Amino acid sequence: MNRYKFFIFCLCLICGGHLAAKDYYATDFGVKADGKTLNTNAIQKGIDFVNEQGGGRLVFTAGNYLTGSIYLKSNVTLHLEEGATLLGSTNPWDYEKDSYIRWMAMIFAVKQQNIGITGKGTIDGRGFQTANNMIDYIQRGIYQDPLKLGRPNETNRPQNITFRECENVTIQDITLRNPASWNQTYDQCKNLYVDGIRVDSKSYWNNDGIDIVDCDGVVLKNAFIDAADDALCFKSHDAKSMCQNVVVENCVGRSSASGLKFGTVSRGGFRNFKVKDIKIYDTYRSAITFAAVDGALIENIEVDGVRSIHTGNVIYLRIGDRWSAGKKPVMRNITIKNVYAEIPMEKPDAGYNYEGPIEDLPRNISPASIVGLPEYKIQDVTLQNIEIVSPGGGNAYYAYRGLAPADLDSIPEMRTAYPEFSQFKELPAWGFYIRHAEGITFDNVTFKALKKDYRPAVVTDDAEGVTFRNVRFVEPESEGKKQIFPYKSKVVKLD
């Protein structure tokens, strides 16, 4: 018995000793906090040294630390104290384009364990200048890039953080700013814990907030993200991998694209998600976009608690067939509940850097949508306790899609297109449009239009088992208007 206790005591001592990792100071490796000295090699020496000593924290005290690409190693945590900033070099040559990952980044980690970046300090990529310097190199012909859409390819601009195939990753309290490309990518990582981060990511094109790709075991909580591209973004690049076992809690997102997004690259899938209490505001596209356009399996997803304020669209679920390569897309068993959404008449993200592109005109306010494909239906979606306030006011002379079979059949399938809520241009409903779906339940849902619209609130097309329970419609000057229009559908209305 005593012996057993002693053993436990020793074990605790060992573990405790390991957890209370040793601190090393970056300045002891000759790293300068002057914002001018390029510290790449000195910081790398610090990381390598701490790793060789068995692990610990490399601590950056207040100051500005200029750096290019560095590689984080097992058992090392970069700790940025309040007032400390890792400042990205604005010279693209100072960044590696990693031969395995094939992207550029400031902080890489590849196949490492027990790593982290913590503290109240900042990582500032200064991406606008870096991206524009890259354009200069390309125009001088000393770097090859087609400059598609007038910008260097996103793999030719540095991210702030790119981790690949790592285990036990902790990202805590830090602020991430101004990447030149995506901001932070965690790809095929296991046990990823992200807590209390702040993100200001709108200095250049494709500035996502966070990209979690094919990770297993993820906690993402207490994040504030303001991003030009998708804010809370989950992707699946590998058809044999998946984003799964994920908890997202108490996050705030602002985006000139979508708030919470699955995709666009969606090969393997997204499974077992629990999303609780997210707020999305001033967001150009959808608060929630789940896209299975590259063969993804999306199942067992619960979203509970969404406030979507001054945001262009609330829910967009889409199956497509873009890069599926024969893999069959599936989307089923999705619950979205306790949602309040306000959609503005004007552009939701006006005035933010790198505003979302105005496209698919002419088009009146677009409805929330669930759109599958004829042979791949979206299955078993429950929408519960929801209120959507829409501006309404759809004008048939500006853009028109009627309810005649020819009108509804004229809506293109767009199997291979990039999935966005606006992609079909004018849709025939102001509140919700459902096509190629089965088992869709609306329970205690209010649709409210602030102005009279020429369209009904809801149109279903090729939908089976659509149930409306306790659903209300509010639209001015529209007494007696038939607000649910089923077409080739089986719809039940219960009150």
Place this chain on the structure above:
Amino acid sequence: MNRNKLWVGLIGLLAFVTSLSAKDYQAVMFGIKSDGVTLNTRSIQRAVDYISEQGGGRLVFYVGRYLTGSVELKSNVTIRIEEGAVLVASPSVYDLKGPDGCNALFYAVKQKNIGIGGKGIIEGRSAAVRASIEDQLQKGHIQGAVADYEPALVCLEGCKEVKIEQLTLQDAGRTAEVYKDCRNVTVDKVVVHGGTSGQKAVSVSGCDGLEMTDCYFDVEAEPLQTDGTSRRLSFMNCVTPDGKKVSCEK
């Protein structure tokens, strides 16, 4: 190794040169920025001048917001504003100019074979521009009336062979499109949103041959202004939000 680099450099240079001789010119090649913050007036003007000097072509703007003051169009140059691209007016009165009494974001005098097209947008930011004008008038730094300075989005004088197509023109401080003494103008699938500015959509005077098709005019005022000095005007399927057809017959 060095030799290799030289080769890469030479090939790059060659690619650069051949791309310049093509008919389409990317805005980014002229240092024009899509960030909505950088004022691009001089870069855009340089691009237009350059393309015109080279014998003509299209200046292509891809997705993004391009802040600019007034730009003068030159013969054989087409401004191509692709879907998702917005050319945004600078809100300073000092960034605006145009032919006598017609400040405009895009203007031209006696040019031929010019155009503006694409599914993009030209945005006038009338309130911000007016605020700048009023402020400077009040301080006495400029003289006259607000209306003397407020810009159209497109003002063409004495131009020939003009094509305006697919654009959305919004929030202009004066009539969005002004055509004066022009010949052979076609305007196709143009949407004008006036907002609350109370401005007209189109003004035509002294023109010979102007054809407008499939346009949508969402303005508070009467959309069209003609003074009887033009000939061969036609308006096909141009409507207002209440479905009324626009025509020049009064």
